[in-house]
Amino acid sequence: MSELAILGGSKIRTEPYPVWPVWDQRDIDAVTEVIKSGRWGGYPFPGPKTAELARKFAEMQGGGYAVPMVNGTITMEVALRAANIGWGDEVIVPAYTFQATASAPMAAGAIPVIVDVDPNSYCLDPKAVERAITPKTRAIIPVHLGSNMADMDALMALAEKHNLIVIEDCAHAHGAKWRGQGAGTIGHFGSFSLQSSKILTSGEGGILLCKSAEHAALVASIIDCGRPHALGGGGDDPNGLAAQGGNFRMSELQAALALVGIARFPEQARQREAMAAYMDEALSEVPGVRVLPRDKRHTTRSFYRYIFAVDPETFGVEHDVLCGALDAEGIECWVGYAAMHNYDLFQPQQTRLAVPSAFPQYFDFTSMDLPEATRACEHEAVWLDEAVFRCGPQGVDDAVAALKKIQRNAGELKQAADELRKKLG
Numbered sequence: 001m002s003e004l005a006i007l008g009g010s011k012i013r014t015e016p017y018p019v020w021p022v023w024d025q026r027d028i029d030a031v032t033e034v035i036k037s038g039r040w041g042g043y044p045f046p047g048p049k050t051a052e053l054a055r056k057f058a059e060m061q062g063g064g065y066a067v068p069m070v071n072g073t074i075t076m077e078v079a080l081r082a083a084n085i086g087w088g089d090e091v092i093v094p095a096y097t098f099q100a101t102a103s104a105p106m107a108a109g110a111i112p113v114i115v116d117v118d119p120n121s122y123c124l125d126p127k128a129v130e131r132a133i134t135p136k137t138r139a140i141i142p143v144h145l146g147s148n149m150a151d152m153d154a155l156m157a158l159a160e161k162h163n164l165i166v167i168e169d170c171a172h173a174h175g176a177k178w179r180g181q182g183a184g185t186i187g188h189f190g191s192f193s194l195q196s197s198k199i200l201t202s203g204e205g206g207i208l209l210c211k212s213a214e215h216a217a218l219v220a221s222i223i224d225c226g227r228p229h230a231l232g233g234g235g236d237d238p239n240g241l242a243a244q245g246g247n248f249r250m251s252e253l254q255a256a257l258a259l260v261g262i263a264r265f266p267e268q269a270r271q272r273e274a275m276a277a278y279m280d281e282a283l284s285e286v287p288g289v290r291v292l293p294r295d296k297r298h299t300t301r302s303f304y305r306y307i308f309a310v311d312p313e314t315f316g317v318e319h320d321v322l323c324g325a326l327d328a329e330g331i332e333c334w335v336g337y338a339a340m341h342n343y344d345l346f347q348p349q350q351t352r353l354a355v356p357s358a359f360p361q362y363f364d365f366t367s368m369d370l371p372e373a374t375r376a377c378e379h380e381a382v383w384l385d386e387a388v389f390r391c392g393p394q395g396v397d398d399a400v401a402a403l404k405k406i407q408r409n410a411g412e413l414k415q416a417a418d419e420l421r422k423k424l425g
């Protein structure tokens with residue numbers, strides 16, 4: 001009988017990791033209060049809970065003007081529209097991210113230009129960004145991926161030099177800090193998702209942090225059907241519209257849930273940070289595992305998933321087989337996103353956005369060779385669920401024990417994977 005659970009052995013962890021989202025009486029009371037108030041939706045914008053959420057979230061991140069809305073994709077589209085970026089413009093995005101980071105520029109009418117990532121952070125590589133800048137480039141969307149932050153010093157310097165707008169995609173980075181400054185408050189905009197898997201959640205939802213009050217007022221108009229919004233406030237103006245907009249308002253029920261989440265957040269973040277530091281140390285002793293080095297400027301780590309890299313040579317298998325084996329041991333993990341430059345959807349020559357007048361011929365999209373994103377997405381990255389870090393040292397110990405067990409039995413795992421591959425042709 002094999003020692004490995006995936007080949008019939010017994011599991012390292014038999015007890016499931018704790019579920020997400022967490023909730024208690026406070027959530028029930030908050031939703032009940034909104035239900036009884038009769039003010040469930042987001043109109044007129046902002047409702048009292050939404051206004052309170054905007055204030056408290058900006059406080060939590062340490063700055064900016066927050067505008068809550070429906071999700072963390074619309075946030076980026078609206079930021080682009082507020083910055084007057086759209087048709088014919090290019091927006092630089094990393095190859096390693098969720099599709100929303102590239103879909104949002106397309107929805108705004110712009111062409112997403114997908115560039116490679118830094119192998120140490122898996123976030124945008126500033127050198128690759130610089131090479132991709134053309135006269136049509138208007139914005140950069142760095143993604144603070146998993147448990148890391150993009151090099152905001154280098155990216156902001158590039159943005160300043162080339163007069164570009166920076167929209168931080170902080171869907172994974174609530175509470176994270178760079179040189180003590182909150183994620184999402186460094187660029188011109190910070191986009192946050194409150195979708196149910198995220199570490200601050202209202203089921204669905206998003207918040208856009210704006211550096212300038214002028215942008216915040218315009219954003220509020222865009223998400224509220226174009227109604228004019230004065231700086232720091234809202235209201236109907238019967239005389240007309242301030243922007244072309246739609247209904248992307250957050251409901252009061254969602255805002256109420258997010259407010260309870262904010263109250264709970266600091267203790268959860270403290271626990272995650274402590275357990276992630278413990279994990280960094282424990283993993284550094286496992287051969288074939290590369291802990292992504294933490295940039296010293298990333299002063300507070302607050303993460304969505306913990307990402308590390310495995311060496312397929314040492315383990316004898318690629319990350320997908322390793323994740324299958326880890327999962328069978330009871331360790332919740334994932335191989336991560338596919339490399340975006342391989343998606344058909346994002347090949348500019350295949351979209352109607354790339355009509356000849358808008359398509360810059362000097363940019364050869366057909367030969368996108370992004371080795372670091374390819375290595376991460378297809379061979380080496382492993383994403384551990386946040387729940388692994390929410391049940392004390394035992395949660396981490398189990399994950400490390402499972403990796404060591406797989407490592408001890410690497411030969412057997414490789415043989416089984418090879419046989420299965422042969423069988424499947």
Ligand SMILES: Cc1ncc(COP(=O)(O)O)c(C=O)c1O
Pocket residue numbers: 070071072073074097098100101143169171172192193194195205206
């Ligand atoms: C990196 C990243 N950006 C954007 C989003 C989009 O957020 P939402 O699902 O709220 O639209 C997500 C999450 O799902 C994400 O992981």
